[in-house]
Amino acid sequence: MTRGGPQCGSLSLYRLLAAALVALLATPAAAGDDARLALERFMSGLEGFSAEFTQTVSDETGFTLQESDGVMHLGLPDRLYWEVREPFPQVVVSDGEELWTYDPDLSQATVRPLGDALDATPIAAISRPEELDTHFHSQVLPVEDASALRLRLIPRNEHADFTRLELDLTPDGDLARMRFEDLFGQVTDVRFESSERNPDLDADTFRLDVPEGTDVYRP
Structure with missing residues (x-):
């Protein structure tokens, strides 16, 4: 979530996180029993997830474009609170019906119906995991750090x-880390810390009340 592509980064992260949490359950056992077990442990009984994060965005050459930090709350299904605190504040919120993206510096917010915003994207997999093999190739990757298990998703959809x-x-x-690459070669590396499974989250966590005077766009 950086300028020059923050909205894309933040929305993509939610879509990819939701896809990854469910999609990899369909990974064939031959791909790595340990990885499957780790993922199944994470998914077992999961209703929500909260974590602090640090995020680094790099260009195709590896040059760091921006570093940021913030907090995430995820509620299954289809609820998200994603806030970048520094250096450029931004908030993305899904209440299960609408998806809001709010930029305080610009006093602007964009609102889309959840179905329109997430239709035909990986986030739809939360409620339709049986379709995931259709949308992704998945594989287990070697990791230098023996304390981690790395899984990769490659979208089948060229768009x-x-x-x-x-x-x-x-x-x-x-869940320790997520790294994804966009169509322009930008790489977003998100590292989670102080995570909590199934935290006690109030329904208001996933509701965004923007200040008076904010320009609200509904494409």
């Missing part, structure tokens, strides 16, 4: 807004 997603899980099933 997808990302080319690959890599997800790191710990052997006990904790």
Whole structure:
């Protein structure tokens, strides 16, 4: 979520996270029993997930374009609170019906019906996991850090807004890192910390009340 592509980055992250959490359950056992077990541990009984994050965006040469940090709350299904605090604030919120993207610096917010915003994207997999093999190739990758298990998703759809997603899980099933590359070669690397499974999240967590005077666009 950076300028020059923050909205795309933030929306993509939610779509990819939701896809990864469910899609890889369909990974063939031959791809790696340990990776499957780690993912299944993470998914088992999962109703929500909260974490602090740091995010680095790099260009195709590896040059760092921006570093940021923030907080994420995820509620299954279809609810999200994603806030970048520094250096450029931005908030993305889904209440299960609408998807809001709010830029405080510009006093602008964009609102889309959830169905329109997420139709034919990986986030739809939350409620339709049986379709995931149709949309992704998946594989397990070697990792230098023995404490992590890395899984990769490659979209089958040539019109997808990302080319690959890599997800790191710990052997006990904790989500540690996500890395994805967009169509322009930009790489977003998100590292999660202080994570909590099934936190006690109020329904208001997934509701966005923008300040008076904010320009609200409904494409």
